[in-house]
Amino acid sequence: MSGHRNVAFDAAVLPLLDDVFDFARHLTGEHAAAEELAQAAFARAFEAFHRFRAGTSARAWLFTIVRNLYFNDQRGRRRHPTISLEEVGDLGAALEEPASDQTLELDQAIALLPVKLREVVVLDLQGLTCREIAGVVTCPAGTVMSRLHRARQVLRGLLEVPARSRGVHP
Amino acid sequence: MSCETTLTLGSFATGELDDAVAERVALHLEQCPTCAQAVESSRSNWAEVRAAYRPGRASDALRSRVRWSTRLPEPRRWPRVALAGGAALIAAVVLLALAALQPPATRRASLDHLAVLFHDAYVNGATPLDLRTDDAAALSTEFSRRLKFSLHLPPIAGPDLTLLGARLVQVGDELALMLAYRQGKDVLSLTVSPQSAAPLGAGVVQHFRGIDFRSSEQGGHHVVQWTDGQLSYALVSSAAAQTGTGCGICHAPGSGLSNVDDFAGGG
Numbered sequence: 001m002s003g004h005r006n007v008a009f010d011a012a013v014l015p016l017l018d019d020v021f022d023f024a025r026h027l028t029g030e031h032a033a034a035e036e037l038a039q040a041a042f043a044r045a046f047e048a049f050h051r052f053r054a055g056t057s058a059r060a061w062l063f064t065i066v067r068n069l070y071f072n073d074q075r076g077r078r079r080h081p082t083i084s085l086e087e088v089g090d091l092g093a094a095l096e097e098p099a100s101d102q103t104l105e106l107d108q109a110i111a112l113l114p115v116k117l118r119e120v121v122v123l124d125l126q127g128l129t130c131r132e133i134a135g136v137v138t139c140p141a142g143t144v145m146s147r148l149h150r151a152r153q154v155l156r157g158l159l160e161v162p163a164r165s166r167g168v169h170p
Numbered sequence: 171m172s173c174e175t176t177l178t179l180g181s182f183a184t185g186e187l188d189d190a191v192a193e194r195v196a197l198h199l200e201q202c203p204t205c206a207q208a209v210e211s212s213r214s215n216w217a218e219v220r221a222a223y224r225p226g227r228a229s230d231a232l233r234s235r236v237r238w239s240t241r242l243p244e245p246r247r248w249p250r251v252a253l254a255g256g257a258a259l260i261a262a263v264v265l266l267a268l269a270a271l272q273p274p275a276t277r278r279a280s281l282d283h284l285a286v287l288f289h290d291a292y293v294n295g296a297t298p299l300d301l302r303t304d305d306a307a308a309l310s311t312e313f314s315r316r317l318k319f320s321l322h323l324p325p326i327a328g329p330d331l332t333l334l335g336a337r338l339v340q341v342g343d344e345l346a347l348m349l350a351y352r353q354g355k356d357v358l359s360l361t362v363s364p365q366s367a368a369p370l371g372a373g374v375v376q377h378f379r380g381i382d383f384r385s386s387e388q389g390g391h392h393v394v395q396w397t398d399g400q401l402s403y404a405l406v407s408s409a410a411a412q413t414g415t416g417c418g419i420c421h422a423p424g425s426g427l428s429n430v431d432d433f434a435g436g437g
Contacts, residue, residue, distance in 0.1 A: 007279045007283065007284065007287065008287065009240060010279075010284070010287075010340050011284060011287030011288055011291050011297075011339070012287070012291045012297060014236070014237070014240070014340045015297055015337065015338055015339050015340055016297065017228045017232070017233060017236055018225065018226075018227050018228050018338075019225070020228075021226055021227070021228040021232065022225040022226045022227075025226045034226075035228075035229070035231075035232045038228065038232060038236070039232060039235055039236055039239065042236045042239065042240055043239050043240070046239070046240040054294065055294045058291070058297060059297075059298070106219065106222045106223060125219075125220060125223045125225075126225070127298065130181075145177065145181045146177060148180075148181070149176070149177045149180045149181065152180065152212075152215075152216060152219075155219060156215060156219075159219070
């Protein structure tokens with residue numbers, strides 16, 4: 001049966017590697033750590049694939065695994081790293097194409113958010129619905145809406161200065 | 171009616187409210203220009219942020235590592251039977267002989283099988299499209315950069331057929347593309363893959379303009395596969411097999427195709 005599992009995993013989960021890596025890079029703030037986390041998440045997903053229910057969102061399921069691994073690791077290390085603007089260079093390196101100035105500013109701004117706001121805003125940018133995000137971060141949808149609202153306010157404030165400096169209104 | 175909170179207005183702007191609350195807010199906005207302006211402002215600001223967002227992509231090295239780590243065969247679970255002495259030895263020899271005769275666990279799946287899985291995963295909402303657009307030229311340009319082959323998708327202009335978009339999929343060791351179309355109420359998908367990535371599955375063969383088209387039924391879907399040059403194609407639809415008229419992607423009057431070779435990718 002392993003051949004069948006491989007095929008089903010390839011179809012439903014493997015194409016989501018970019019999405020998982022993107023979420024991981026925003027959680028960890030480091031390219032190497034994001035690759036490690038994404039790889040660990042796929043290994044865990046492969047082990048637990050028999051528990052994935054067909055017809056549900058594979059992306060939400062994978063993001064939940066990524067998040068659990070990340071926070072379990074953080075709890076184990078008893079530390080919560082903060083990200084400086086200098087470290088954000090690693091995030092830009094993960095982009096395949098040369099990023100526009102605005103993109104780097106957005107990545108920088110997202111990196112400055114507290115992790116609880118950062119995770120919901122990245123999941124939102126990845127296209128998850130509010131209800132799906134609530135399932136991933138295991139909190140009520142109302143809390144997600146509140147965090148998203150706060151995250152957007154902060155992002156708008158952070159993006160306003162660079163945009164104005166280029167003469168572009170945000 | 172009192173004004174809504176900025177949180178509610180912001181959530182309304184981005185479509186995150188339940189239907190009942192959204193209905194209440196919509197009624198309020200019809201009577202309150204201040205809140206309507208706040209919603210419009212919030213909506214356009216966030217749309218700009220969304221447009222500026224460029225998700226990171228996994229490196230080829232990570233892609234290879236993940237692929238390798240999810241290729242391992244499952245550990246065999248031997249039955250817990252207490253066997254003693256010679257009986258255990260004989261059983262072990264027999265089991266080892268049987269295992270040696272089994273086909274490899276990672277035998278390559280055929281393209282039609284994979285295409286149906288991709289199709290179902292998309293239709294069920296498990297794997298959304300990477301790019302939603304009905305612009306065939308833009309889609310060809312975008313994905314030609316990400317695939318090892320170039321695409322030349324023809325413009326589809328049928329009144330009953332719409333290009334929905336596409337997403338990258340994994341076929342064998344290669345990246346391939348699944349295109350999604352809507353024809354009437356049906357969703358069609360067309361997986362385009364390097365020919366060497368997966369073999370075509372079995373099916374009834376029809377020879378047309380120098381190409382063998384294989385038709386089969388799988389899981390309630392009708393699948394047509396063919397190889398043209400360096401690329402293989404698998405079309406999945408709910409339509410029953412109808413020679414020459416089964417799919418509007420190639421056969422609709424507005425498809426713009428005069429020859430099957432017009433629908434092709436470069437090598």
